[in-house]
Amino acid sequence: MTLRVDVLSLFPDAVSGYAATSVLGRARERGVWDLVVHDFRDAAQDVHRSVDDTPYGGGAGMVLSPEPIARTIEETSGLCHPVIALTPSGRPFTHETAQRLSELEGFTLLCGRYEGFDQRILETVVDEEISLGDFVLAGGELAALCVIEAVVRLVPGGLGNDASSVEESFGDDLLEYPHYTKPAVWRGREVPDVLRSGNHGAIARWRRAQALALTVQRRPDLIERRGGLSGDEREMLRELGALESPAENG
Ligand SMILES: C[S@@+](CC[C@H](N)C(=O)[O-])C[C@H]1O[C@@H](n2cnc3c(N)ncnc32)[C@H](O)[C@@H]1O
Numbered sequence: 363m364t365l366r367v368d369v370l371s372l373f374p375d376a377v378s379g380y381a382a383t384s385v386l387g388r389a390r391e392r393g394v395w396d397l398v399v400h401d402f403r404d405a406a407q408d409v410h411r412s413v414d415d416t417p418y419g420g421g422a423g424m425v426l427s428p429e430p431i432a433r434t435i436e437e438t439s440g441l442c443h444p445v446i447a448l449t450p451s452g453r454p455f456t457h458e459t460a461q462r463l464s465e466l467e468g469f470t471l472l473c474g475r476y477e478g479f480d481q482r483i484l485e486t487v488v489d490e491e492i493s494l495g496d497f498v499l500a501g502g503e504l505a506a507l508c509v510i511e512a513v514v515r516l517v518p519g520g521l522g523n524d525a526s527s528v529e530e531s532f533g534d535d536l537l538e539y540p541h542y543t544k545p546a547v548w549r550g551r552e553v554p555d556v557l558r559s560g561n562h563g564a565i566a567r568w569r570r571a572q573a574l575a576l577t578v579q580r581r582p583d584l585i586e587r588r589g590g591l592s593g594d595e596r597e598m599l600r601e602l603g604a605l606e607s608p609a610e611n612g
Contacts, residue, residue: 365395365517366468368441369506370434372413372475374399376503385521386514394519397510400438405430414476423477428486431472431479435487442468444489447479448502448509452491455509457532459492463509464516471509473502535588537581539572567598575604 369377378399381387389395403411407429414424435445446469453459463469472479472488484491494505514520515527531538542553556568574595577584585591591599599605 363467364393365464365466365514366398366440366442367395367510367513368398368400368438368468368470369473369510370400370402370431370470371473371501371503371506372401372403373473373501373503374401377473377506380507381510386511388522389514389517389520392519392522394517395510395514398438398441400434402430402434405433405437417477421477425477426474426479426483428480428483431483432487435470441470442466443470445470445472445487446509447472447484447488447491448474448494448505449478449484449491450493450496450498452493455492455494455505455512457512460509460512460516463513464520471502471506473506475501532584535577535584536573537576537584539569539576570595571598571602571604574599575602578604 371377378397381390381397386395390397403413406413412427413430414426417423417425435441444466448471479488492505492509494508499505521527527533529538542557546553546558554568556564559565574591578591578599596605
């Protein structure tokens, strides 16, 4: 099955250009996913091809008019739901969101510009809103591409080698362990002995312990979400000296 992604944007070339490169481009050539980009300016109804207007109530900036967006969505055959608007006030985009979207037949992404969308478009044709984070971009195109790339990597065949995405950060609510490549000593810094030992059991345990330690240190919220640490995980962290306070040892 090919995942179908429709994107509505005023800058379609920005979306299709990036989507043709690297992982996304190769996955599309293999038929893992397909992209249909719509310039919703094509659905504007006046001679100036206007897609925005001044805000009711006053204030700076322009607001995207609802009609060109609604018409584009209604008149596109085969367009998939959910229709997702990229907005700073949407639900934060996470690995779980990417996983959920990767299991669908397709979805549609709506890229805003200027001050954003008329509220009525969000209340009618949009099924959900996604935010990339607590910051404001100039438009939804970069956000849409981030969503697409994170999703396509999780679709079977999306990476060519599906094992690549299995052990990555967030896969098990953990950040990923550190990686090393050659040379074994670089500017006086050595690759940990265990990684050169050939002992696969020890390597797996070391990686797991490193992932746990990094997550405890940087993202305790993820540890809490997965229900804390098991006895074996606490033991691994003690071996690393990464669990020192009595509370953490608890
Ligand atoms: C300049 S922003 C509009 C910001 C809006 N006035 C606000 O304060 O929430 C223009 C467009 O960029 C996109 N955008 C900006 N920041 C985003 C974020 N953090 N996540 C997802 N999309 C974002 C949205 O599509 C938005 O409609």
